[in-house]
Amino acid sequence: xxxxxxxxxxxxxxxxxxxxxxxxxxxxxxxxxxxxxxxxxxxxxxxxxxxxxxxxxxxxxxxxxxxxxxxxxxxxxxxxxxxxxxxxxxxxxxxxxxxxxxxxxxxxxxxxxxxxxxxxxxxxxxxxxxxxxxxxxxxxxxxxxxxxxxxxxxxxxxxxxxxxxxxxxxxxxxxxxxxxxxxxxxxxxxxxxxxxxxxxxxxxxxxxxxxxxxxxxxxxxxxxxxxxxxxxxxxxxxxxxxxxxxxxxxxxxxxxxxxxxxxxxxxxxxxxxxxxxxxxxxxxxxxxxxxxxxxxxxxxxxxxxxxxxxxxxxxxxxxxxxxxxxxxxxxxxxxxxxxxxxxxxxxxxxxxxxxxxxxxxxxxxxxxxxxxxxxxxxxxxxxxxxxxxxxxxxxxxxxxxxxxxxxxxxxxxxxxxxxxxxxxxxxxxxxxxxxxxx
Amino acid sequence: xxxxxxxxxxxxxxxxxxxxxxxxxxxxxxxxxxxxxxxxxxxxxxxxxxxxxxxxxxxxxxxxxxxxxxxxxxxxxxxxxxxxxxxxxxxxxxxxxxxxxxxxxxxxxxxxxxxxxxxxxxxxxxxxxxxxxxxxxxxxxxxxxxxxxxxxxxxxxxxxxxxxxxxxxxxxxxxxxxxxxxxxxxxxxxxxxxxxxxxxxxxxxxxxxxxxxxxxxxxxxxxxxxxxxxxxxxxxxxxxxxxxxxxxxxxxxxxxxxxxxxxxxxxxxxxxxxxxxxxxxxxxxxxxxxxxxxxxxxxxxxxxxxxxxxxxxxxxxxxxxxxxxxxxxxxxxxxxxxxxxxxxxxxxxxxxxxxxxxxxxxxxxxxxxxxxxxxxxxxxxxxxxxxxxxxxxxxxxxxxxxxxxxxxxxxxxxxxxxxxxxxxxxxxxxxxxxxxxxxxxxxxxxxxxxxxxxxxx
Numbered sequence: 001x002x003x004x005x006x007x008x009x010x011x012x013x014x015x016x017x018x019x020x021x022x023x024x025x026x027x028x029x030x031x032x033x034x035x036x037x038x039x040x041x042x043x044x045x046x047x048x049x050x051x052x053x054x055x056x057x058x059x060x061x062x063x064x065x066x067x068x069x070x071x072x073x074x075x076x077x078x079x080x081x082x083x084x085x086x087x088x089x090x091x092x093x094x095x096x097x098x099x100x101x102x103x104x105x106x107x108x109x110x111x112x113x114x115x116x117x118x119x120x121x122x123x124x125x126x127x128x129x130x131x132x133x134x135x136x137x138x139x140x141x142x143x144x145x146x147x148x149x150x151x152x153x154x155x156x157x158x159x160x161x162x163x164x165x166x167x168x169x170x171x172x173x174x175x176x177x178x179x180x181x182x183x184x185x186x187x188x189x190x191x192x193x194x195x196x197x198x199x200x201x202x203x204x205x206x207x208x209x210x211x212x213x214x215x216x217x218x219x220x221x222x223x224x225x226x227x228x229x230x231x232x233x234x235x236x237x238x239x240x241x242x243x244x245x246x247x248x249x250x251x252x253x254x255x256x257x258x259x260x261x262x263x264x265x266x267x268x269x270x271x272x273x274x275x276x277x278x279x280x281x282x283x284x285x286x287x288x289x290x291x292x293x294x295x296x297x298x299x300x301x302x303x304x305x306x307x308x309x310x311x312x313x314x315x316x317x318x319x320x321x322x323x324x325x326x327x328x329x330x331x332x333x334x335x336x337x338x339x340x341x342x343x344x345x346x347x348x349x350x351x352x353x354x355x356x357x358x359x360x361x362x363x364x365x366x367x368x369x370x371x372x373x374x375x376x377x378x379x380x381x382x383x384x385x386x387x388x389x390x391x392x393x394x395x396x397x398x399x400x401x402x403x404x405x406x407x408x409x410x411x412x413x414x415x416x417x418x419x420x421x422x423x424x425x426x427x428x429x430x431x432x433x434x435x436x437x438x
Numbered sequence: 439x440x441x442x443x444x445x446x447x448x449x450x451x452x453x454x455x456x457x458x459x460x461x462x463x464x465x466x467x468x469x470x471x472x473x474x475x476x477x478x479x480x481x482x483x484x485x486x487x488x489x490x491x492x493x494x495x496x497x498x499x500x501x502x503x504x505x506x507x508x509x510x511x512x513x514x515x516x517x518x519x520x521x522x523x524x525x526x527x528x529x530x531x532x533x534x535x536x537x538x539x540x541x542x543x544x545x546x547x548x549x550x551x552x553x554x555x556x557x558x559x560x561x562x563x564x565x566x567x568x569x570x571x572x573x574x575x576x577x578x579x580x581x582x583x584x585x586x587x588x589x590x591x592x593x594x595x596x597x598x599x600x601x602x603x604x605x606x607x608x609x610x611x612x613x614x615x616x617x618x619x620x621x622x623x624x625x626x627x628x629x630x631x632x633x634x635x636x637x638x639x640x641x642x643x644x645x646x647x648x649x650x651x652x653x654x655x656x657x658x659x660x661x662x663x664x665x666x667x668x669x670x671x672x673x674x675x676x677x678x679x680x681x682x683x684x685x686x687x688x689x690x691x692x693x694x695x696x697x698x699x700x701x702x703x704x705x706x707x708x709x710x711x712x713x714x715x716x717x718x719x720x721x722x723x724x725x726x727x728x729x730x731x732x733x734x735x736x737x738x739x740x741x742x743x744x745x746x747x748x749x750x751x752x753x754x755x756x757x758x759x760x761x762x763x764x765x766x767x768x769x770x771x772x773x774x775x776x777x778x779x780x781x782x783x784x785x786x787x788x789x790x791x792x793x794x795x796x797x798x799x800x801x802x803x804x805x806x807x808x809x810x811x812x813x814x815x816x817x818x819x820x821x822x823x824x825x826x827x828x829x830x831x832x833x834x835x836x837x838x839x840x841x842x843x844x845x846x847x848x849x850x851x852x853x854x855x856x857x858x859x860x861x862x863x864x865x866x867x868x869x870x871x872x873x874x875x876x877x878x879x880x881x882x883x884x885x886x887x888x889x890x891x892x893x894x895x
Contacts, residue, residue, distance in 0.1 A: 024516070030691020033523045035774065036516040039499035040509075041484065056476065061483035061501035070480050077554040079474030106519045114523060128692050164814075166694035169844075171814040240471050241575045242612055242619065305473070327476055362818035362840065365809040369612070370619045374840040374893045376818040394816075396842055396893035398660070436660045436893055 003046060006068045008145045011048035011055070011075060015085045015144035017277060017316070019043050019324045023136015023156070026109045030128050031117045036106055039136070043324030045316070046071040047085075054081035058325045082304035085279070088148030092281050094274040095267040100183035101135050101155035109133040112159070112188040119192050120163055124199050130162040132177075133188075142279045150275045155181050158421075159188055161195050170205060172391065174198055174379050175359065176220070179421040182268040198358065198379065202391035206382045208437050214354035214410060215397065215433045216347055216383070219417040219425045221357035226335070226423060227364060228371040228401040229260075233287050234330045235298035235313075239306040242369050244402055248293045253402070255409040256291040257340055264312045264333030270421045271333045275312070278328050282312035287335075291406075299330045335423035340412030347413050347429050349386035355435060356381040356388065357397060371402035392437070399433040408432030443591040446507055451514035452489040452496075454530060456592035457506060458729060459485040460771040463549060464584035467556050469564040471576045479553050484771035485509075491517035493527020499772050531755035531762050533732050535595035540726045542601035544631030548583040551632045556581055559635065563642040567611045570646035573653065575619075576612035577646075580865065581635060586770075588729070596731040604628075604722060604877050606865035607635045609642045613649035620655075620837065622648035622822065627863035627877065629724045648823060655835040658824065658892055664801040664853075665841065665890040666794050669860035671807050671821055672882035676712055677782050677868070678810040679817035679845040681880070684714070684739045684747075685765070685870075686754035687777040695814065698846075703745045706849045711785040712740035714749060716764050722863035722877035723780035725767055730775050734764040739782075751777050769873040776871055783881035787855025794854050794886045801827040802892060804839050809866075818842045840893040848887055856884030 007014035020042045027034045045058040048071045055075025059067045113131045120129045135157040143149035160177030176195050180186045217225060237243035245253065264282030266272050275281050278300050286294040298306065299314030315331030317323060342350065360375035380392045413426035443457055465479035484501045487509050496517025498509040548556075560579045567577040583605040591597045610623035624641040628634045667675060682688065689696045716725050716734025727733055730752050737747040750758075751766035754777060766775035795803075806822030819841045826833035860881055867875020 026520075029687075032526050032691055033494065033520055035495040035497055036520040037497040037499070037774070038512055038516060039772070040501070040505070041499060041772065042501050043482075056478050057480045058478070059480055059482045061485075061503070062481050066481055070478070073479060073553060074477050077552075077557050078477050106516060110519065110523050126694070128694075164692070166692060166698075166814065171695075171816065173813040236470075240473075241614070244617065244619070301473075325480075325482075327478075329475070361811040361813060361816065361842075362809070362820060363811070365811070365818075365820040365840075367619065367621055367838070369621070372838065374820070374838060376816065376840075376842045376893070378813050378816065394842075394844070394891070396660070396818075396840065396891070398838075398840075398893050434660070436891075438662070438891055 003064045003068060004143055004145065007046055007048050007071060010072050011050040013049040013085055013145050015047045017045040017324060018141045019138055021136060021138040023134060024106055024109070025132065025134030026106065026113055028113045028117055028129070028131040030130065031121060033110065045324045048072060048075045049081045050075035052080055053078040056327045083300040085144035085146045087146040088144065088150050088279045090281055092265065092274050094265045094272050094282065096152065096154040096181055096272050098155045098182040098268065101157045102137060104135045104157065109135065116161055116188060116192045120195060123196060126165065127199065128164040128166060132160045134158050142275065144279065150279050152274055154273060157183060157186055159186055159191055161191060163195050163199060170393065172202060178418050179270050180268065180418065181270060181272065185268060201381050201388045204390035205393050206390035208355045208382045208392040208395050208435060209353055210435050210437050212432060212434055214351040215430050215435070216351055216354060216356045217428045217430065218356060218358045219427055220419045221359060222425050222428050223363060223420055224357065224360055224373050224375060225401040225405060225428065228368050230332050230335065231368055233296050235296040235302040235306055235308060236330050237369070238296050239302055244371060245293055251293055252291045253293050254288050254291040254405050257409060257412050258288055258291055258405060259338035260288040261286050261336045262297055262332050262334065263336055266334045269334035270418065276314040277316040278314035280310045280312045280314060282333060285311050297330050297332060299328050302330050332422060337416065337423065337425035339414045339416045339426040342411060342413050343415060344413060344427055347411055347427055348383055348388060350411065351383055351429055352386050354383050355392060356383060371400045373401060374398040395435060395437040397433050397435055404430050404432055439589055440597055444597065446510065447591055447593050450489065450510050450593055452491040452517060454490040454593055455487065455510060456590065457485065457487050458771065459503060459589045461587045462584055464582065465553060465556060467560040467581040469560055469577065469579040471568070474557070477553060477557055486771055486774060487513050488774060489513040489517050490528060492521035493529065494520035494524045495528060496520060497774050528753050529756040530752040533752065533762060536731060536733065537597050538727070540600040542585060542603055544603050546631040546633045548605060548632040549585060563609055563638065566639060566642040567609065567646045570643060571650050573613045573615055573650050574611055574646055575614040578608065578610040580608040582606050590729065590731050592731060598727050598731050600726060603630065605630055605632065605634050607638060608865035609645045611646040611649035613653050615653045618653055620649050620652035622652060625864040625866060627722045627865045628720050629722050630720050651835055652823060652837050655837040657838045658802065658836045660893050662889055663892055664798050664886065664888045666801065666803045666827065667885045667887065668805040669882050669884060670862060671804050671819065672784060672885040673862065673880035674807040674810045674819055676784050676882055677779060677878065677880035678812050678819070680712065680849065681779045681782045682812060683814060684749055685777040686748045686750045686758060689748065690754050690757055699745065701745055704743055705740055705745055705846065706743040706852055708742045709787050709855055710740055710743045710849070710852060711738065713783055713785060714739055714779060715781045718781050718861065721781045721861065721879045723879045725764060725780050728764045728766045728775060729768040730766040732762045732764045732766065737763055749777050749779065751775060767876060769876045773873045776873065778870060778876055779868060779878050781861065781879045783861050784855065784883065784885065786857050786859035786883040789854045789856050791856060791858065791884060794856055794884050795827055795830045798827045798830055802836065802839060803827050803832060804841060815845050817845055842891050842893060848890065851888045852885055853888055854886040859883045
């Protein structure tokens with residue numbers, strides 16, 4: 001008898017999630033190879049509904065019976081399950097497996113790592129380069145007692161580069177990287193050239209304009225503005241009343257040039273899958289259309305509580321992973337911000353005088369829900385007469401993401417990039433952000 | 439397990455090999471507003487092998503213990519592939535073989551407490567928060583406990599079994615008035631039993647009360663101030679801003695930073711002492727043996743204002759000619775040991791709280807932490823809440839207080855250390871190299887620092 005059958009013999013409803021992850025990774029630290037690592041991890045999670053109450057347990061490397069016992073014990077004292085496990089019917093095949101990724105050998109990753117180090121330290125001998133490369137596949141299988149099962153293999157391939165400029169009194173840490181599903185969506189050479197571009201921009205430290213100058217958020221830097229939204233569009237935050245977007249469906253809460261779609265079915269999107277971690281088929285969900293709030297995203301529970309439809313956003317480890325151990329909760333899939341006009345260089349020329357924000361410290365600290373941010377800029381540049389003239393230091397930015405994206409958006413750039421493995425955005429030029437420096 | 443592992447390791451490839459197998463039992467209760475979001479008692483197990491071949495590490499992670507011999511071979515072959523790319527071979531500082539067993543020692547073993555009782559406890563705290571005021575719109579209660587049973591064996595004859603307890607409670611409240619939303623929390627953690635989380639009603643109420651108070655607090659005006667940090671925030675500062683740069687793995691391949699962090703260099707006044715300790719009864723950072731089988735040591739990072747020690751793994755110790763300190767820790771079986779902190783604190787001074795405030799015309803008393811982040815010398819911390827200091831007295835409540843600065847300047851700018859030392863574990867943990875949350879504690883007395891930059895509108 002399988003785990004699901006054993007669970008079903010005790011509880012009326014059950015759902016088994018299984019994930020097998022197999023991959024390799026290499027790490028360089030300070031330009032030197034630090035480690036080569038492989039992993040082969042099987043994790044399971046079992047949810048049961050017993051007398052209308054929800055139970056959850058997870059395991060790795062343990063016998064199957066204890067998982068069933070643990071889930072049932074949890075259900076005996078659990079909270080009411082406002083939902084049933086959905087019948088796993090219907091089919092959709094989203095492309096998430098690239099067989100080319102599997103072919104990447106430890107030797108390939110080692111060579112890219114070495115080349116990255118060489119390219120960076122070749123031009124900037126004083127820079128300390130850390131490089132991480134990894135690739136693998138995860139197989140996810142989901143089955144429940146309402147009938148049916150879903151199964152999928154997904155590939156992943158990632159590269160992260162940290163370049164450290166270290167001098168007493170002037171330390172600067174720059175990191176650039178991404179995770180993709182498709183081999184050709186990540187070019188180690190391009191990534192390295194981006195690092196080098198920023199290093200060139202940053203050779204000289206110059207004082208930034210202060211007060212409320214124009215601020216250009218690069219795609220990666222725009223996380224400062226998006227993080228509150230990623231939380232705020234969660235159907236659970238809305239239901240719980242912690243989201244400022246509560247009651248704003250259909251309202252123009254953002255600048256008209258802003259269109260944001262959450263697409264879980266995007267071919268080879270870093271967070272794409274044919275189905276979410278509860279078996280609900282993924283799809284394209286407009287969050288903001290020309291400034292108007294259109295949808296929130298839901299897992300089974302939040303949908304049932306709010307009287308909405310699940311949207312295929314039941315994610316184990318909503319934002320940054322967590323895998324089999326975490327029960328599903330509403331999380332964004334691939335957040336796509338529609339591009340506008342103007343290359344990065346054109347936006348820089350347009351702003352004339354201001355700052356560029358590429359990375360900040362203290363992300364997610366403070367009162368995220370309200371949209372407030374207050375961050376030390378870790379990687380930022382100063383623009384004067386429409387040109388980048390150097391890097392800024394000891395500078396804080398503060399504002400409110402909701403206000404900025406409604407009242408103070410100056411321009412949405414044309415060139416969108418994948419960032420933080422979660423969203424694809426163009427650069428955003430804004431005003432109304434306070435800049436304090438010493 | 440002992441005979442099994444010893445047998446396998448006798449035939450292990452490479453110049454050094456180790457096996458770590460962990461069995462973890464953990465439970466969680468999570469309430470969010472009126473919803474029981476998680477109620478769970480689970481067990482899991484998994485392991486890691488590391489093999490050193492010609493000065494390069496090969497590592498393999500697995501969940502099936504029968505695969506250990508196969509994974510050792512795999513790790514060895516990865517290490518061989520790596521060794522061709524290694525210029526600077528990894529060596530391990532010698533430590534004698536150890537056979538030991540560290541058994542669980544807590545007052546009230548939470549594995550024996552029924553899940554239902556844990557749920558009821560969390561529910562009571564949750565109801566206290568929600569019922570505190572009409573302006574409280576959301577609450578969060580997170581209870582978690584775990585016992586990590588770690589078996590470590592290596593080819594040098596070391597075999598250690600340890601049981602490490604951890605229990606945490608996070609209580610948070612969200613208050614709303616018109617469009618304004620404010621959050622407050624209380625966060626507790628210890629290497630203790632269930633007794634640690636009982637009778638915490640006053641903490642739940644404190645979180646709720648503060649969330650409501652913050653609705654009326656003034657946003658801070660950005661600028662440069664003399665700041666008094668409470669024990670929590672000063673502890674976060676010493677851990678985040680200073681502790682991390684005392685981790686020798688960070689310095690190993692970082693020549694310029696190594697020059698900055700030379701032993702014997704002065705970093706603060708003679709009153710400043712900073713300690714890193716592997717064992718203080720009941721503390722979350724306790725690491726009797728680290729995940730390389732090295733016995734704990736207490737070290738002074740700063741003694742009388744001078745840098746006197748760094749934290750080491752066996753590899754960083756060998757590379758710098760130092761002794762391993764027992765700081766090589768892994769957050770779980772999925773991760774390799776790296777240099778981490780344990781219990782880190784600033785030793786107390788002699789000033790009373792009144793003396794700390796005295797002479798400050800206008801300053802800020804910053805309390806608690808929403809978190810902190812550093813990049814080398816540069817740090818940013820959000821205070822959970824704060825007060826004005828006006829004419830040497832505590833004034834009105836402030837919010838949105840974010841402190842930022844350069845750690846070396848800030849250490850030099852410490853003017854006074856309080857007598858009121860506290861070492862506290864929170865429910866969070868430390869993150870580094872993708873390994874989070876690692877249980878640690880940090881502490882300090884009240885600390886007065888001049889010229890701190892505070893961000894704000």
